[in-house]
Amino acid sequence: MTSTQRWPEQGWALLQILLVVSFSQAEEPVCRRRGDPENPQLFKDGDIMLGGIFSFHSSWKDREDTYMHKPLLLQCTSLNFRGFQFAQAMLFAIEEINNSTDLLPGITLGYKMYDACGSIATGVRVALALANGNEVVSGPSEAPCTRPAQVQAIMGETSSSPCMAIATVIGPFHIPLVSHFATCACLSDKTKYPSFLRTIPSDLYQSRALAHLVKHFGWTWVGAIRTNDDYGNNGMATFTETAQQLGICLEYSISFFRTDPPDKIQKMVDIIKASTSKVIVAFLSHMDMDVLIHELSQHNLTGYQWVGSEGWIFDSQTAEMDRHHILDGAIGLSIPKAHVSGMREFMLNVKPLNSTSKELFTEFWETLFSCKFKQSKSSTGNQRKCTGHEDVSGVQNSYTDMSLMPIFNNVYKGVYAVAHALHNILNCNETCNNTVQLDPFTILEHIKKIQFKTKEGDEVYFNEYGDPAAKYEIINWQPTENGIVDFVTVGLHDASLPVDKQLNLQNKSLIWAQNSQQVPLSVCSEKCPPGTRKVLQKGKPVCCYDCLRCAEGEISNITDSITCVRCEPEFWSNERRDACVKKEAEFLSYEEIMGALLTAASLFGTCMTAAVAFIFFRYRQTPIVRANNSELSFLLLFSLTLCFLCSLTFIGRPSEWSCMLRHTAFGITFVLCISCVLGKTIVVLMAFRATLPGSNMMKWFGPVQQKLSVLGFTLIQVIICILWLSISPPFPFKNFKEFKDKIILECALGSPVGFWAVLGYIGLLAMLCFILAFLARKLPDNFNEAKFITFSMLIFCAVWITFIPAYVSSPGKFSVAVEIFAILASSFGLLICIFIPKCYIILLKPEKNTKKNMMGKGVPKSS
Incomplete structure (x- = not known):
């Protein structure tokens, strides 16, 4: 709580204290009281005295000090019913204890209560009066300034600032100061206020x-x-x-x-x-x-x-x-509501004529009932005369209002805390030990340790800081x-x-x-909804901010988020930016149009190859089939079938086996295919050379050698693929970098060297085959198929040369589609260029499919 301190009266209080100290340090053998005597407003003698400091008045008359003479004491004004209520609560507790046979039996508590007048300086002055008393002690043979304190404990003050000043002054004397309404947290500092306790919680x-x-x-x-x-x-x-x-x-x-x-x-x-x-x-x-x-x-x-x-x-x-x-x-x-039985009745049972403190009670009675006991000559005559028997309970004002009963209860508990400490010190049972010498320090230590319950069931104790719960x-x-x-x-x-x-x-x-029934709104900025983050406004407190939408791939799923959280790699932010949704996995599937078309093309090429194989098998005894090494033709058709089918391994969700199979199957089948074409090209060249006089080259490249060459060329590719799969094979890979909102499921190459070795070996054989076919391009048409092989190799090389940049630059599933297209295009090129002309002759021009026609104009003339 607060106080009404003013600098002039603070200075006067400080001056008084300095005067006391200076005179006490003099060599005068007599201890004299300096200053005017302080008389308590309420007093009652007893075996043990308690002090009380309350603000019976809330202010004082202004004055101007000239410092030419000693300033007068403050003239208090504005009777404060609250202070009077607190004093009555203390009186009630003391009377209840004095009438009790269980607590301090045979011991009566007396009291001295002073008016602090809402002034810090006055509070300090009356606190010193409670400690010293008003008696003049003299005599050189006495120890004049070491007398016991006049009171064993002080109840009050109501405000924090006066309590701080009072506790500072009486702290060295260890006189307990128990406040009922001083809540400043600073008073919990026991190094500054060692004797301060309170029955109200700290602020x-x-x-x-x-x-x-x-x-x-x-x-x-x-x-x-x-x-x-x-x-x-x-x-x-x-x-x-x-x-x-x-x-x-x-x-x-x-x-x-x-x-x-x-x-x-x-x-x-x-x-x-x-x-x-x-x-x-x-x-x-x-x-x-x-x-x-x-x-x-x-x-x-x-x-x-x-x-x-x-x-x-x-x-x-x-x-x-x-x-x-x-x-x-x-x-x-x-403070929680409280009820102390009998206190309300005690407070309302005030009789000024029966009071020993007639002056204070007279003022209280006149203020309470707006009357006067003695009419002055200057009065207007409108103010009625007090009888002293007015009914207090019939008045409605702040004194009869008991809404501050929790604070009255705090006063009540404070008095009882001191009484219980005294009860323990005096070893009270049926009677108390009156021979025990009381001193404030012992009382203070016992108050800190007490723990009891009031008659209403309230538990009273103090923690290490002198505060209650x-x-x-x-x-x-x-x-x-x-x-x-x-x-x-x-x-x-x-x-x-x-x-x-x-x-x-x-x-x-x-x-x-x-x-209003609605909770009022008091914010500097509206709450930022999920999907946004707070950005502080420059030069303003942290509660003033703007709401910015989270960036792509980031979310905030709580209100007033200060940051946006980036989604996991497999997730992406939704449109509202308040949740991470799983990214769409993209791969070349059978369900989409591109995948379906490529699958259809692959199956069509397989069926077409099978049809050609069937025609060749059906007409295997005809000259055109036999003239061009039917075994290599059938092996070439078989390899082309595998080429068409291996493209299907590139379609669908990548897996470990599909990633390893697609590249190795592609590499091996194409080498087998090119090896067959290369063998056919060599056969054509050897056959032409064999017709020349003295040539015996065909015996070095007969059917067995042809098969061995195909097997040898293919075996090299198999070895390359085995090394690739053994060292660093292809594996399924989730590509998060290509697209922000999609996952590209693809096959990582593992070892790029292995992949380009496979492609390079295919390209090497294709170039060799192309060169040999180009050399045999001018041989007679009816006898060889060099022109068709040359044309097919030209298509093959063109397809794979354009494949490389297209493959590297195509994103995601389109790179797979480019690879499949290259496989199918080159396969169709070989199939169409090499076999379709023969099928045309077999099916549509059977008259040309004769030995005579094959050996006719196509036989070179000998020189």
């Missing part, structure tokens, strides 16, 4: 809880207002740190104090007006919130969603001041029909649970700003 937990609450509702763009003191500054610092970790950005963060000049508060209002965020996190005390509401009401600044700290979120007095419904729908954290209720301001705000508990927050389970919202309907 460390509240600030984190507020950040998680904001994140829960998706608010990433918020404004922040805090009280300019230790409570607000420390609490907001923790909130900001946690908010940044959760991805929440603050559009602005403003600090102010209720005594700030009007122009500063106006500037704060202007910042709120100019902002785009619709959620405001307010870490304020209820007194600062009252000032802020008044200012916002003048500008009619409604429609903002307020998120509040416990300092004001469940304060009914703040709700009463919000006549313009600025805070309707506010949500925030509060952090549990909060989530409160929602829900206005009713009669204009009264209903503080509805809509959830719980328990910091002792795991992080993901701490926030627990109940299934209750929430009311938001302007009585």
Whole structure:
């Protein structure tokens, strides 16, 4: 909570402390009290004394010090019913303990309660009064400045900043200071505040809880207002740190104090007006919130969603001041509701005439009932006279309002914590040991270790930082029909649970700003949908960004993704870029048109070859068949059949066996085919030479030699293929580089040397065959087929020469199609050029298929 510190009175307090220190260091044998005596506002004697510091007044009269004479004490004004309630809660606990036979039997607790007046300096001064007392101690034979403390523990103060100052001053004396409402996380530092304890959780937990609450509702763009003191500054610092970790950005963060000049508060209002965020996190005390509401009401600044700290979120007095419904729908954290049986009745049973502190109770009674016990001459006569017997329960104001019962319970628990520590120190059973010498340090150590339950079942203990367990209720301001705000508990927050389970919202309907049922939206930029990524806007916070579509092959499948993830090689992004879909596998299949046409061409060539073989077999005894080495012809037809069929191994999904088979079968069958053609060419040349006088060349190239030559040429290719398959065979390969959105299923060559060796050997035989056929091209037509072989080899070489660049440049399945086309074209070229003319003569010109015709004009003349 906050305080109303001002520099002049702070300086005066510091001056007083320095005077005390300087005089105590003098060699004067007498210990004298310096300064004016401090008399408690509430006092009762007892065996053990407890101190209390509460702000019975909330402000003081302004004054101008000339520093020509000693400044007077602050003149407190504005009676604070809240401070009076806290004091009554302490009185109730003390009376209950004194009347108990179980706790501190035979021991009575007394008290001294002072008014801090909302001032840090006054709080420090009365704390020193509680420690020292007002008695004058003198005498050179005495140890004047080492007397026991006047009180064994101090209850209070309500705000964080006064507690920090008081704890700093009394800390060296180890006097326990137990606060009921000072929540600054800084007070958990035991090196600075060793004697400070509290019955309210530290703001460390509240600030984190507020950040998680904001994140829960998706608010990433918020404004922040805090009280300019230790409570607000420390609490907001923790909130900001946690908010940044959760991805929440603050559009602005403003600090102010209720005594700030009007122009500063106006500037704060202007910042709120100019902002785009619709959620405001307010870490304020209820007194600062009252000032802020008044200012916002003048500008009619409604429609903002307020998120509040416990300092004001469940304060009914703040709700009463919000006549313009600025805070309707506010949500925030509060101390869990509590009930202390008998406390409400005790507070309402106030009798000023029976009180020993007549001055304070008189002022309280006159303020509560707007009356006067003594009418002054200057009074207008409209103010009625107090009787002292008015009915407190019939008044509706902040004193009779018990909405702060959780804080009253904290005062109650603090008194009981001290009482239990005293009970343990005095070894109380049926009676207590009165001979035990009490000292604040021992009491402090026992308070840190106590653990008990109140009569209502609340467990009380302190952790190593002097803090209780952090549990909060989530409160929602829900206005009713009669204009009264209903503080509805809509959830719980328990910091002792795991992080993901701490926030627990109940299934209750929430009311938001302007009585809306919809959760308000407060973001700098709309969420980036799946398929996009966030790109920060230059010079703006991380919550302000643009949404860019993911590139091809990348996706984002979550909202507000900061990066796009590249798909695995076998996958590709869909059109929306929010999922990776499996790439289409592309290969030359039988189902597509190109594959079907090539398959049909292959089968047609096979059937055509079979038909030619059938014709040759049917007319195998005719001269034209016999004249051209029928065995080589049939072997050539067989090899051509294999050539047509091997093209089918190139169609379909590549596999290990198909990749190895397609290239080796192609290489071997084509070598067998070319070897047969080469043998036929040599036969033609040898036959021509054999007709010349004295030539015996045919005996060196007879049928056996022809078969051996074909076998030898083919065997070389078989050896090349075996070496290729043994060292680095072809294998199925997924090509991801050719196309971005497709997978090309192809056969990798394995060893390129093996592949080009196979092709090179075929080309070598083809060139040799072409050269020999070219040399025999002018031989008589009727006797040889050199012209047809030459023409077929010309087609063969042309096809395979054009194949190489076409194969290298064709993408994907088209390279396979080019290879199949080259196989089929060269096969059809051989079949048509060599065998179709013979079939024509056999079937359509049988008169030419005679020995006489074959031996006629085609026989060369001898010279």
